[in-house]
Amino acid sequence: MIKTLGAYVKEFKRASIATPCYMILEVLMEMMIPYLMASIIDDGVNKGDMKHICVVGAGMLVIAAIGLFAGIMGGVYGAKASAGFARNLRKGMYDNIQTFSFSNIDKFSTASLVTRLTTDVTNIQNAYQMILRMCMRAPASLICALAMAFITNARISTIFLGVIIVLGIALFFIVNRARKYFTAAFPKYDALNASVQENVSAIRVVKAYVREDYEKNKFVKASENIYKIFVKAEGVVALNSPVMNFAVYGCILAISWIGAKMIIGTGGVALTTGELMSLLNYCMSILMSLMMLSMVFVMLTMSIASAERICEVLNEKPDLKNPDQPVADVKDGSIEFDHVTFRYNAGSEKPILSDINLSIRSGETIGLIGGTGSAKSSLVNLISRLYDVQEGSVKVGGLDVRKYDMEALRNQVSVVLQKNVLFSGTIFENLRWGDKTASDEECIRACKLACADEFIERFPERYNTYIEQGGNNVSGGQKQRLCIARALLKKPKILILDDSTSAVDTATDAKIRQAFATEIPDTTKIIIAQRISSVQNADRIIVMDDGKINGIGTHEELLAKNEIYREVYESQTGGSGDFDEKGGDQ
Template sequence: MLKTLMKSIREYKRASILTPFYITLEIILECLLPLVMANLIDRMTGSSLIPIIRYGVLLIIMAMLSLLFGYMSGRIGATASCGFAKNLRQDVFYKIQGFSFADIDKFSSSSLVTRMTTDVTNVQNAYQMIIRIAVRTPLMLIFSVIISLTISVKMSLIFLIMIPIVAAALFSIVFIVFPIFKRIFEKYDSMNNSVQENIQGIRVVKSFVREGYEQEKFHKSAADVCKEFTKAEKIIALNNPILMFCISLAIFLVCFIGAKTIINSGATELTTGQLSSLINYGVQILSSLMMLSMVFVICSMATESANRICEVLNHESTLTSPENGVTEVKNGSIQFENVSFRYSDKSKKPALMNINLDIKSGQTIGILGGTGSSKTSLIQLISRLYDVTEGKVSVSGIDVRNYDLESLRDEVAVVLQKNVLFSGTIKENLRWGKKDASDEELVRVCRLAQADEFIEQFPEKYDTYIEQGGTNVSGGQKQRLCIARALLKKPKILILDDSTSAVDTKTDAIIRKALREEIPDTTKIIIAQRTSSLEDADQIIVLDGGRITEQGTHEELLAYNGIYQEVYQSQTNGKKED
């Protein structure tokens, strides 16, 4: 785990090393201050002010240097911890970009967000503790014990006896609290998932007037987190009373035994200044234990967070580019050979079974099927968003598993069923298809996708700002913008996954005509529920239960007297073609 996390320190190694260095200098001065103070107290009995002034000036200089080193360690430590957190978030985010859909399904999007936010913050706080407090505490403990032993072994034994008692109590608290924190983060994921679902579906929630139900659901999730945190905090709260009792007891014993020693032996065994310094060292020793307990609590919480982060960083994606993978997709031909597919090993039933297809480059293929017939699952195998369980999918005669992933996906443009637009201008959204596209290219693809007509009606035209999720454009407008974005890639294969469902049949026909005439060499796969969207396809595939049940042209399938004919007649009110 540590080895994985340390890779994210990178350019902040120097700051991470300098922080403990300045802390060490600060501690040395802090530990020497009581000694100088003891000499000052003992010199105050004389008649000359010179020693007092000398020690007073020395104390001021040491205090100022200690303050300076403390300031430097705090400033550099903040740079190191914040920089480390920045790199860690970037590393996790970059890792997620390489995940397959199956990997995202495994972790869940809400859990990944929690790991990049809450978990990284916990690790950041722990890292700052480690390079500052975790260095300061043991050094102060060791120096204070050594110096106090040189003053009085008998008096120092009081502190030495307290150390194992306090340490045992602290370790017991951490041991009990650690499993609770593990449960807390699991409940965090559940709560964040509830929030994410609610925000994404807020329009549905409001249209069904289910705000009360959602509030109750969130209340339960928040209450679960609160319950576990309260349990952990109650246990951690024992920390301070135990420490304060030990500190008070130790100081009382030192004062009592020290005063008694001074009275009985005068200044031969222990001076007033030495007693004062012993009290200071006692406070430093036991305060160090208090800070150490804080480090343990923060680190115990951060350990579970670190494990969750490392789980992402060390996860090997189920889909990776092969070494020296093929980088050129020559054409858009596609072959499915005895393909079967399951979303996971735990799936009882395969999503696709025994699929065999031979699609020529430049053909238009229509796919029809009911809900749950695995239409989307089929097309996701082409761009290798998932890997087949059995069989082989080939593009341009080469198994998709032999392609460099980036090169393959760059030649397969997919307009998914759930259209996604990002916050930004229309131009910025379109240029996801081609980042250096000229304004003329943007206008051209928008005309092909029948998007230019409504864009020109906006006051700002192509500079119109799209709200997050495309909430300020209609479903049909969003679909046409996504089709235009895909066309900018000039792909070898274009997949439209029910991407014209929100446009009228006339606009749908114009878009298909434009695609047929403007990109004749591109293989076009159209998934649709309307048979009118598939009539002019070179071949139509009917899926049912993850199997191909019918395959042929529009006329052939109408004559087959199967599912396609039934759907066609239901959509045309039973009218037969002339």
């Protein structure tokens, strides 16, 4: 874990080294002041030597100024190193997430990834700054104060050793007890973030079904879980303060009692007033160092749980990788499934797709129909290698998809998914996700093919209209057409429409299909739909049932020979609605 995280210090190594150096310098200066103060009291005030007071006082001012400068510089470099470290961690995690396959992403919830990128990284940032500053300052201050105390008076200084041992044992039990609570707290943050994210993204549905009270209760429950676990953790950590105060006041009383007896000559060893004052100062330095160390231990206890969660993301290896010598050119849009069997979880007993054999010619229009759970989406996900098959092979352009460079393959396979997503920005900016170099004219042409120009022209800002996050300020049908236009801008060899015209009226749906037939005849088109009207003019229609191909043929052939297709057709033409209202799929 340390090796993994340490690799992200990178360009902030100098700041990470400078910070503890300045901290040690600050400590050395602070330790000199009580020693000089004792000299002022014993050799200056008691003897009435004004010159000695001025000389030593001037030296104290210089030392204090150096200590102040070192403290400021330590703070500056510590902040720079910790903030830079956190920045690199976030970037490292985010970059690695972008390489994840769908199966990798399935291991982490969205809320969990957000928590790791925010709360967990902030904990690491605070812990790193504390390590650079407190972890260097506290031990250095402890060692120096002990050394100076023994130089001043070895007999009284033995009190410190006993106190340190007692406090060390107490801190061990406190930190060890608190750690398990902090470890359990962060998964509860995931649940809280998931509740917020789900509620905000689906706020229209929440209001439509008048579920505000239900969502509030769910949020309160998640928040209450965090509250309870942190009350327990902080309750244990709170023991640190009374234990420390007991040690501080006990130590001061012991030193004052023994020191007073020594000053008046009843303790057998001479002790000056100045030396007693310096010992009391060193006592406070030692105990404050222990207090700082206890804070460091608590912060490290919290950060260990965060560090483990961050390392899980950083060390996650993508399940899908490019071959050693990837092919960058996709010959054409032909597709072949050769005895394909696929499972999302390799350990699952029943496969999602079973022994699929299918050959699609380049430029062919294929309809894909089937009920919920028939694995229509799973089938097309294999074409752009969003997942890898367990048995058999999927070929595009006559070559196994596992031999292609994944970026080159996915640039030639354009997919409009079931859940259409638009991003914050103008319509032009959203369209250029398909081709970042596309001209305004190319964007407009793609929108005409997708029948999106009809509503865009009615907007006051037209193609510069700002789209809210998720496309919440456009209708479902408008969102679908914009996503189709974005996919067309890629000029793909294969275009997959995964139930992406479900929110479009039948007339517009027909216009889009007609535009595809006339404008992109060489592109292989796969249309997943619930409406027979969306696929009946396809060159061939595939009927899926329970992860298998139940039938292949034209509309007329399937009506005559395939019972499932005929039942769907009769139910829709008979007015009973779509084959599958939700259009869901595995």
